[in-house]
Amino acid sequence: MSKKVTGNAFDAKIFKRLMGFAARYKWQFIVSTISAILMSIVSVAKPILLQKIVMIYFENKDKEGLLNYSLLMILFLLAEVILQFLFIYIVNWMGQHIIKDIRIQLQKHMLQFKMSYFDNSSVGKLVTRLVSDTETIAQFFGQGLFMIISDLLKMFVVAIVMLWMNWKLAFIAFIILPILIYATKLFQIAIKSAFQEVRIQVANLNGFVQERVTGMNIVQLFNREKIEYENFIKINNKHKKAHVRTVWYYSIFFPIAEILSSIAVGLLVWYGSLDIVNEGITDAGQIIAFIMMSQMLFRPLRQIADKFNTLQMGMVAGDRVFEVLDTHSQIDKTGKVEAKDFKGNIAFKNVHFSYIEGEEVLKGISFNVNAGETVAIVGATGAGKSTIINLINRFYEINEGEICVDNQNIKQYTLKSLRKKIAVVLQDVFLFSDSIFNNIILSNETITLDEVKNAAKEIGIHEFIMSLPNNYHYNVKERGAMLSSGQRQLIAFLRAYVSKPSILILDEATSSIDSYSEKLIQQATDKITRHQTSIIIAHRLTTVKKADKIIVMDKGRIVEQGSHLELLHKNGYYKNLYDMQFASEVA
Structure with missing residues (x-):
């Protein structure tokens, strides 16, 4: 009133x-x-x-x-x-x-x-x-x-x-x-x-x-x-x-x-x-x-x-x-341990989490990701896949349980050093109204233009960037409006690539791009995930099949775990997903 x-x-x-x-x-x-x-x-x-x-x-x-x-x-x-x-x-x-x-x-x-x-x-x-x-x-x-x-x-x-x-x-x-x-x-x-x-x-x-x-x-x-x-x-x-x-x-x-x-x-x-x-x-x-x-x-x-x-x-x-x-909504920053170089061992131990009190999104999930592994997380919309990514980065505080990286509770790490060692490529890419180069390095002055160019060549998008006016200094305008969704996704992947993370997370990173862009992303994914821990949330068959382990989620719980072939032979939840979403992609 x-x-x-x-x-x-x-x-x-x-x-x-x-x-x-x-x-x-x-x-x-x-x-x-x-x-x-x-x-x-x-x-x-x-x-x-x-x-x-x-x-x-x-x-x-x-x-x-x-x-x-x-x-x-x-x-x-x-x-x-x-x-x-x-x-x-x-x-x-x-x-x-x-x-x-x-x-x-x-x-x-x-x-x-x-x-x-x-x-x-x-x-x-x-x-x-x-x-x-x-x-x-x-x-x-x-x-x-x-x-x-x-x-x-x-x-x-x-x-x-x-x-x-x-x-x-x-x-x-x-x-x-x-x-x-x-x-x-x-x-x-x-x-x-x-x-x-x-x-x-x-x-x-x-x-x-x-x-x-x-x-x-x-x-x-x-x-x-x-x-x-x-x-x-x-x-x-x-x-x-x-x-x-x-x-x-x-x-x-x-x-x-x-x-x-x-x-x-x-x-x-x-x-x-x-x-x-x-x-x-x-x-x-x-x-x-x-x-x-x-x-x-x-x-x-x-x-x-x-x-x-x-x-x-x-x-x-x-x-x-x-x-x-006067609003107190800050993440606890009592951690003192500096995250220098992660080996990449990740462990979720009976983790409960809810965005709204009383409505749990994760209901006591537990899993391990070994150093250097590529793990895919699949499941229907709302299963809690992206929530896992948010919790690893400590965007939210969990209700119960423990999340560890290299056998250390992530709360013990300083927030800045933790996030510095984790790179994320999201489905909805956000670019600032600035040059491509600045959107890639995000004010990290230790990354040079030559390093960015070399990384772009490895991924295979150097020619695309050079074709733009002012190439790496091309202003993409607000939210990257001057680029297509596939091009924005490539820039976001390059941004993660040049940061040299210890842990790479791809959250539906190839869901809204064309086949050519996906091919470029796949090439880069193979390189960057070769010797480090990677978590991939994806619907594309090629990415899921190559993962060392697949975690299947439904309604906030883990219902299955295993490799692609192991889960197909179980004839369970993953097999149903495969039949509905992936069968049409099999050659």
């Missing part, structure tokens, strides 16, 4: 945590505070000097004094400009540095999350937290908090000076303040509600457009252009109405604020003139000074609703970011 919109902008806990990030910039904070104080003093000096100038000109006709005060006025104006520049620059500089620190901490924290966190979290949500929400926090500092403090400080100093100069005129000006404050409060509540609706509609519009652009082939294939166009018009119209609502509130509030400000000026002129006629304490200079100071008093109040809205959005953004930072 949505919370009632009250206009409250302050949350002490979130504020304290946000200010904790500002603590390391204490000198910038001190300078900005001093600048704000001096700016308040300098700005209020202008109407006082103007009063003096008016009195000197009208009463004494002192041209020299007029010149001196005018020059002094110019100096104060210059000082105000410099202080304002210093203040705005420093607070925005702080805001950008603070969000840089928050983004770094947030990204570092997210990089350590278990895969289960990403399984249950929206990518768009995490991107928003890392990019948009942190930018809103920058505005919290640059356009919200410090600006509000500066404005309030200036209003306080102005009010004190007004009371000191002429308390009666000050009282006249203050009469309008409660009305303006109340109008500002109402506007603040209304505009917050309107902005919340705007953010909802922006999210809906972005989500709709992103989905339709990504799935444009489906839209066109099923002739949904007209339907999606009409749906877009409806969503876009809601987006427009939400923005028009904010425009409506602004168009009401600012004229009202201007009218109230003008009434205050009118009352000041009326009462001040009356007091001059009656030979009271008021003079012409004071009237002019009070007109200036009333604007300095009312103008920040008119704009403060916007700044409080920025403050509110910063608090909300901070809450969202801290929600991610």
